[in-house]
Amino acid sequence: MSLPEDHFSHLLRLLDLEGEAEKQQALRDQQRHSPDGAEASGTSLAHLVIRQEDAGLGGRILLTLGKRNQTLSLPWTRLGAGTPVILSEELPGGGSGEVRRGTVSWLQRDSIQVAFPSWPETESEHPTFRLDRSSDEISRQRQRHALDKARSASVSRLAALREVLLGRQTAAFQPEEPFQAINPGLNSSQQAAVRFALSAQDVAIVHGPPGTGKTTTLVELIRQITACGQSVLAVAPSNLGVDNMLERLAACGENVIRLGHPARVLPELRAYTLDERVAAHPDVRMAHKLARQATVLRQQAARFTQARPEPGARQALRQESRQMLAEARKIEDQVVERLVASASIVCATTTGLDRELLGGRIFDWCIMDEASQSTEPEAWIPLQFANRLVLAGDHFQLPPTVLSAQAAAAGFTISLLERLVSQLGPGISRRLDVQYRMHQQIMAFSALEFYEGGLTADPSVAAHLLNDLPGVTATDLTSTPVTFIDTAGASYDDALEPDGDSHLNPLEAALVIKKVQELLAAGLAPAQIAVISPYSAQVRLLSGQLQMPDLEIDSVDGFQGREKEAVVVSLVRSNRDGEIGFLEDVRRMNVALTRARRKLIVIGDSATITSHLFYQRLVNYFESIGAYRSVWEE
Numbered sequence: 001m002s003l004p005e006d007h008f009s010h011l012l013r014l015l016d017l018e019g020e021a022e023k024q025q026a027l028r029d030q031q032r033h034s035p036d037g038a039e040a041s042g043t044s045l046a047h048l049v050i051r052q053e054d055a056g057l058g059g060r061i062l063l064t065l066g067k068r069n070q071t072l073s074l075p076w077t078r079l080g081a082g083t084p085v086i087l088s089e090e091l092p093g094g095g096s097g098e099v100r101r102g103t104v105s106w107l108q109r110d111s112i113q114v115a116f117p118s119w120p121e122t123e124s125e126h127p128t129f130r131l132d133r134s135s136d137e138i139s140r141q142r143q144r145h146a147l148d149k150a151r152s153a154s155v156s157r158l159a160a161l162r163e164v165l166l167g168r169q170t171a172a173f174q175p176e177e178p179f180q181a182i183n184p185g186l187n188s189s190q191q192a193a194v195r196f197a198l199s200a201q202d203v204a205i206v207h208g209p210p211g212t213g214k215t216t217t218l219v220e221l222i223r224q225i226t227a228c229g230q231s232v233l234a235v236a237p238s239n240l241g242v243d244n245m246l247e248r249l250a251a252c253g254e255n256v257i258r259l260g261h262p263a264r265v266l267p268e269l270r271a272y273t274l275d276e277r278v279a280a281h282p283d284v285r286m287a288h289k290l291a292r293q294a295t296v297l298r299q300q301a302a303r304f305t306q307a308r309p310e311p312g313a314r315q316a317l318r319q320e321s322r323q324m325l326a327e328a329r330k331i332e333d334q335v336v337e338r339l340v341a342s343a344s345i346v347c348a349t350t351t352g353l354d355r356e357l358l359g360g361r362i363f364d365w366c367i368m369d370e371a372s373q374s375t376e377p378e379a380w381i382p383l384q385f386a387n388r389l390v391l392a393g394d395h396f397q398l399p400p401t402v403l404s405a406q407a408a409a410a411g412f413t414i415s416l417l418e419r420l421v422s423q424l425g426p427g428i429s430r431r432l433d434v435q436y437r438m439h440q441q442i443m444a445f446s447a448l449e450f451y452e453g454g455l456t457a458d459p460s461v462a463a464h465l466l467n468d469l470p471g472v473t474a475t476d477l478t479s480t481p482v483t484f485i486d487t488a489g490a491s492y493d494d495a496l497e498p499d500g501d502s503h504l505n506p507l508e509a510a511l512v513i514k515k516v517q518e519l520l521a522a523g524l525a526p527a528q529i530a531v532i533s534p535y536s537a538q539v540r541l542l543s544g545q546l547q548m549p550d551l552e553i554d555s556v557d558g559f560q561g562r563e564k565e566a567v568v569v570s571l572v573r574s575n576r577d578g579e580i581g582f583l584e585d586v587r588r589m590n591v592a593l594t595r596a597r598r599k600l601i602v603i604g605d606s607a608t609i610t611s612h613l614f615y616q617r618l619v620n621y622f623e624s625i626g627a628y629r630s631v632w633e634e
Contacts, residue, residue: 007166008151014404014412015143015377021404022135040500042078042536043133046090050129051111061119063087063102065129066111073109073547076540078558079133080107082239082264086134087120089127101134103261109549115261139351143377150380157362157387164202165383165416167423172201182223182252183216187458190217193430197221197390205371205417205429206392209451210594211437211563214392218367219248221390226254226344230364234347235382237374237400239264240561245369246272246347257339259348259357272347274339274357281335350378358385368392370561371417375400379416391417396450397591398560434458437563439465439481442600445621446590449614466566466598472523477515482600484622485511487631488607492574502537503581505572508603509541511634512570515601516546519566526551530564532592534582535572542570556592567596571604578611586614 025043039046045065052064066074079085083104102116114131153159163169176199181191190213197204198221206221208214222232222245234249234256236242242258243266249256250272258265258273265273340346340357350368366386371379372393378400383389395418402408420428433454435443440457447455466478477483492507512531519529527550533539534556543553552564569592573580582588593600602622609615622628 006151008147010410011377012144012147014407014410015140015147015375017404017407017410018375018402018412019135019137019140021407025403039075039077040497040502040537040540042076042502042540045074045077045079045112045131046128048112048129048131049127061116062105062113063116063120064111064113065131068128070110073543074107074112076536076543076553077107078536079104079112079131080558081105081266082261084134084136085114086132087114087116088130088132089120089122089124090130091123103264105262105264106267109547136351139378142351142353142381143375146380146384147377149384158384161202161383161389165420171203171424171428173199173204174201175199179224181220182227183220186217186220187213187434189431189433190220193217193432194221194224196430198224200388200390203389203391203420203428205420206390207421207429207431208392208394209432209435209455210394210397210446210590211435211443212432212455213434213436214394214432215244215248215369217432218245218369218390218392219252222249222345222365222367223252223254225365232345233353233363233366233382233386234345234369235350235353235366236369237350237378238370239349241370241373242347242349243269244561245367249345249347254345255343256345256347257343259340259346259354260352264349264352274336277339278335281339348382350374350381353381353385355384361385362387364388365390372415373398373400373560374415374417375402375412376414376416376419391420393417395421397587398557399587401557436461437597438594439463439598441481441625441627442596443594444625445618446594449586449617450590461597464598466519466522466524468598469524469528469565475518475522477518477599477601478522478524480627481598482622482625482627483602483629484619484627485515485601485603485629485631485634486606486619487511487574487603488605490631492605492631494572494574497537497540500537503535503572504537504541505570505574506541508570508572508574509538509545511603511631512542512568513546514634515568515603516551519599524566528565529568530554530559530562530566530595531568531570532556532559532595533570533572534588534592535570538570538572556588559595560591563595563597565597566599566601567592568601569593569603571602571609574605574608578608580609580612580615583609583615584612586612589614589618 047067048065049068050063051066054062081104085102085104087100087102100116100120102114105113105115150158150162153162164171176195193206194217197206206217222234225232234245246256246258246269256272257277262270262273262275270276337359363386365388366382367390369392371391372395399413400415402412434456436458440462443457447453465481466472467474472478487508492505494503494505497504516529526548529551531542531553536555539553539555546553573583606619610619
């Protein structure tokens with residue numbers, strides 16, 4: 001892969017294209033005339049009422065919203081914890097009231113909680129509200145600044161890293177040295193990856209195919225680094241990815257702190273956030289006392305109405321109030337600086353790194369999980385704060401999400417990890433080769449198709465089936481690992497969703513429901529089953545028809561990094577033209593096929609999908625292991 005003459009100008013141009021695409025998408029979603037159409041986009045929720053009001057961390061306001069009829073579930077949505085949103089009041093005639101920007105803190109089946117900096121003002125006595133996903137301009141500004149800084153760096157560690165990452169200098173490695181694993185359960189390939197990463201002087205890549213314990217390996221790497229007295233900046237593009245590392249590091253007793261909006265952090269981990277650490281610090285209690293005293297002084301100055309005050313008295317009170325507030329802020333800033341400086345490990349999202357919080361701190365290492373899901377400009381943000389970089393991910397799973405077709409065509413979906421693997425070759429990475437999730441027949445096709453067959457199932461999972469679980473009876477579904485149901489010739493035609501831009505397949509959805517019911521009848525709990533589809537319209541259709549607590553129904557993109565005992569995959573596309581749309585990105589199918597632990601059920605039209613060679617090989621594989629069924633057998 002050859003780089004443009006000015007790589008950073010190229011990335012900045014693509015970043016601007018993506019920013020404009022996000023703005024246009026948000027505008028289209030917000031301007032949809034029909035509220036139902038707005039919800040069909042997956043980026044909006046309409047006709048919401050406030051069910052509960054709470055005070056949150058840092059003076060934030062927490063509003064829990066849901067449908068007025070509390071028996072109604074929310075429609076399927078792309079909104080989730082950490083999503084920046086805009087709240088607006090729905091006014092008669094289709095207008096909207098004052099806009100408030102907030103952040104989703106959690107999403108449940110029938111409600112959503114959003115954190116706001118202040119109370120929303122309403123015009124109606126019984127208002128209803130609409131939530132729309134908004135673009136994240138702060139994130140884009142940080143990416144732009146990081147690219148500018150990397151481009152202009154000279155005679156610095158960042159400049160040296162830039163030369164390596166652009167292929168102008170060779171990545172250096174020390175001779176690998178043996179180490180004593182802190183986690184005795186590491187397999188040989190995980191130990192080899194840690195040993196290799198520790199030898200890196202500039203950059204190393206840990207390639208983790210599905211179920212191979214990538215995060216386990218990274219936690220061992222981080223603990224080995226901190227055991228030597230060095231510091232780590234641990235990042236990922238998603239809040240969930242960061243929290244996965246944080247949870248494991250905290251359980252090991254590591255000195256770790258989490259940056260970012262508390263609403264974006266799992267509730268059980270918020271004690272590790274900077275906000276809560278600051279709030280609990282004894283010095284900050286003094287700062288709060290000063291702030292309260294400052295408020296009293298300002299109120300006292302405002303009460304000089306009936307009797308004329310002494311000359312300069314009001315001004316003196318206000319000046320004293322300002323000085324108290326300034327002292328309170330100074331105390332808080334000092335506490336923040338001390339807490340961040342004293343942590344061996346700082347965790348944050350790639351775009352959540354605030355220069356003001358980190359100050360001038362430079363970490364010995366940056367460990368980036370989910371690196372294949374991050375656009376390259378995002379990856380340059382943490383590089384400002386670290387001497388060495390380890391990227392971990394799998395470029396054969398989903399790439400970064402990009403809205404701009406023009407930016408995608410110009411390479412914006414190529415992560416830094418993928419570019420380095422292509423440009424610098426295999427010497428820069430080590431691949432994990434034992435997976436601990438799937439039955440070997442669930443694993444085998446992806447192992448051959450994406451990993452040259454270099455993936456094996458650990459004996460603990462290689463032959464496990466649903467009927468090995470307590471309370472699950474042996475049936476045709478539960479005693480076999482894979483089932484493919486072919487709907488070819490049965491007129492299970494796909495269609496474009498009304499008032500939307502995604503495809504659905506009602507007849508295929510009915511078959512999905514039937515299979516879920518069979519799994520439940522065999523003794524599986526809803527929480528052990530997931531239904532996934534590449535198409536958001538199919539997800540919404542199934543969510544409306546399978547309203548069952550603990551049963552997860554989501555898009556393939558939303559289920560990356562997740563797993564369930566049984567997974568039903570609805571491929572949706574069935575048409576005479578052989579149009580397969582999203583399915584052309586076979587990395588999406590790699591994710592879909594590798595989420596199940598003991599049972600994978602795939603439903604699709606072979607006549608349509610085998611217009612693509614990948615799906616020809618997939619259907620042939622299903623036939624070779626005796627997993628093929630025709631819908632006529634149903």
